[in-house]
Amino acid sequence: MRRSDFEYGLPKSQIAQFPLKSRTAARLLVLDRASGRVVHTRFYSLHEFLRPGDLLVLNDTKVLRCRMLGRRAPTGGKVELFVLRRLDDGTFEALGKASRRLTPGSELIFGEGALRARVLDRKERRLIVSLSADGARVEEALERVAQVPLPPYIRRPDGPDEADEELYQTVYCAHPGAVAAPTAGLHFEDDYMRKLRSLGIQFTSITVHTGLGSFRPIRTENIEDHRMPAERFYMGELAADTINRARDERRRVIAVGTSCVRALETIAQGQRVVPCEGETDLYIVPGYEFSIVDAMVTNFHQPASSLLVLVSAFAGRDAILEAYAEALESGYRFLSFGDAMLIT
Numbered sequence: 306m307r308r309s310d311f312e313y314g315l316p317k318s319q320i321a322q323f324p325l326k327s328r329t330a331a332r333l334l335v336l337d338r339a340s341g342r343v344v345h346t347r348f349y350s351l352h353e354f355l356r357p358g359d360l361l362v363l364n365d366t367k368v369l370r371c372r373m374l375g376r377r378a379p380t381g382g383k384v385e386l387f388v389l390r391r392l393d394d395g396t397f398e399a400l401g402k403a404s405r406r407l408t409p410g411s412e413l414i415f416g417e418g419a420l421r422a423r424v425l426d427r428k429e430r431r432l433i434v435s436l437s438a439d440g441a442r443v444e445e446a447l448e449r450v451a452q453v454p455l456p457p458y459i460r461r462p463d464g465p466d467e468a469d470e471e472l473y474q475t476v477y478c479a480h481p482g483a484v485a486a487p488t489a490g491l492h493f494e495d496d497y498m499r500k501l502r503s504l505g506i507q508f509t510s511i512t513v514h515t516g517l518g519s520f521r522p523i524r525t526e527n528i529e530d531h532r533m534p535a536e537r538f539y540m541g542e543l544a545a546d547t548i549n550r551a552r553d554e555r556r557r558v559i560a561v562g563t564s565c566v567r568a569l570e571t572i573a574q575g576q577r578v579v580p581c582e583g584e585t586d587l588y589i590v591p592g593y594e595f596s597i598v599d600a601m602v603t604n605f606h607q608p609a610s611s612l613l614v615l616v617s618a619f620a621g622r623d624a625i626l627e628a629y630a631e632a633l634e635s636g637y638r639f640l641s642f643g644d645a646m647l648i649t
Contacts, residue, residue: 311617313629329494332637334632334644357506366481373451374452459640459642484516509544532588570589
């Protein structure tokens with residue numbers, strides 16, 4: 306299939322710049338894969354489309370403060386550094402932006418000297434840097450100096466504020482390591498999760514450290530030629546046992562978010578999963594046969610993105626694009642802070 310098969314017109318006015326005051330007040334489009342039927346409702350009515358015994362699999366990753374604005378030494382030129390992850394040798398993988406190309410040996414200063422970076426190597430767009438802190442641990446300095454990295458389509462001329470740092474996290478986040486929020490989970494609130502449990506809906510959590518693959522567009526003409534950046538994941542024994550029990554009892558396993566989908570399908574051994582940790586670069590395209598996921602909660606994704614391709618593999622390209630067209634016509638809010646879909 307071709308990249309153009311997954312294009313659609315997304316007006317900038319329908320890219321949500323802020324979440325709603327109530328997370329569960331987001332609109333919810335429910336798409337039934339078997340019939341093609343579409344229902345328009347609100348997220349606080351999700352339970353009306355779930356069954357007692359359904360298992361919702363959450364991604365409990367926490368978004369790191371990892372976007373830093375600083376200056377280049379000794380010139381003072383402006384620089385931006387986006388720390389992606391810590392490597393086994395204690396160095397960090399990062400993205401950098403400056404008026405002049407960042408090359409090995411470049412020295413960068415952040416937070417009036419509270420944190421310094423030195424570029425050690427460059428591999429295409431990725432940098433390998435060492436970080437050092439003034440009188441503190443690097444992780445502590447990052448918490449003070451860095452910002453939560455909002456997606457590039459969310460405009461904050463003065464940078465994210467304290468409200469963004471709370472709103473761009475799920476209420477159940479637990480394990481720091483993501484550089485992008487698992488945004489399908491942003492619609493849940495504690496009270497609503499308690500209500501779902503009271504109705505017999507079950508929850509379990511895995512950890513998938515969501516990466517920049519969420520925002521990386523498909524640039525190849527043939528979608529099959531695209532490559533997904535790897536995301537780290539962890540599934541413990543309790544989660545694996547809970548998922549396997551649901552599968553054995555023919556109860557639905559509902560993934561909350563595309564990162565959850567990719568991790569669950571990576572872990573799958575036939576119709577079951579095993580406790581494990583590792584990385585997944587699984588790229589799901591139409592024709593893929595799903596082993597674990599019976600339904601999913603997801604947001605509305607960017608045109609010609611790997612996430613749009615994934616949901617198209619699950620529900621069918623035509624059904625997804627028709628649902629997106631209906632959502633646009635109905636005034637839905639798209640992308641990270643936008644509205645939600647339930648695909649059953």
